[in-house]
């Protein structure tokens with residue numbers, strides 16, 4: 707589904723990594739591991755089309771993944787370190803913004819992360835774990851084949867990690883693929899490790 711061949715990435719004036727190759731099949735999962743600063747977030751941003759590819763090839767089903775940026779953006783969901791919430795909008799309004807872009811059932815997505823009871827609250831008053839859950843609810847809105855997740859479980863309690871495990875399992879069972887950077891255990895059975 708997604709293949710990287712000899713990828714290199716520069717941030718500022720420095721090479722972060724080079725010669726990085728991987729394959730990610732439908733239903734597959736890759737865990738990015740490595741020390742702080744190794745380049746995990748940079749790789750996810752590169753795969754999302756947000757950081758330029760310095761060298762190498764990124765292929766989607768055998769074709770140049772970045773040739774059509776709009777098509778590439780449409781096939782992925784990228785969850786960064788930041789939750790990307792509008793603080794003055796309610797949890798429901800934050801999510802319905804993305805539902806207007808992608809489609810999907812806002813109420814079901816809120817329920818999938820256990821936030822139905824807090825749907826009316828402005829995002830600014832949610833706790834850090836609740837904000838993370840609201841960011842994760844975007845994954846449950848409408849299918850996209852590739853999920854790129856940067857430290858998705860930071861701040862989550864055990865029940866919320868379990869709920870994320872359900873979302874990940876459903877996504878993979880439907881043929882979706884996941885690449886996740888993490889320093890914490892993630893509910894991704896059978897995931898391969900990619901060490902940077």
Ligand SMILES: Nc1ncnc2c1ncn2[C@@H]1O[C@H](COP(=O)(O)OP(=O)(O)OP(=O)(O)O)[C@@H](O)[C@H]1O
Pocket residue numbers: 717718719722740741742743744745746747748749887
């Ligand atoms: N915008 C930028 N300009 C210059 N250098 C950057 C930029 N963003 C990141 N870097 C550098 O790129 C390197 C890789 O950073 P990155 O955030 O990808 O690491 P990481 O593996 O995700 O780290 P962590 O485990 O701490 O999250 C670091 O040395 C960082 O300082």
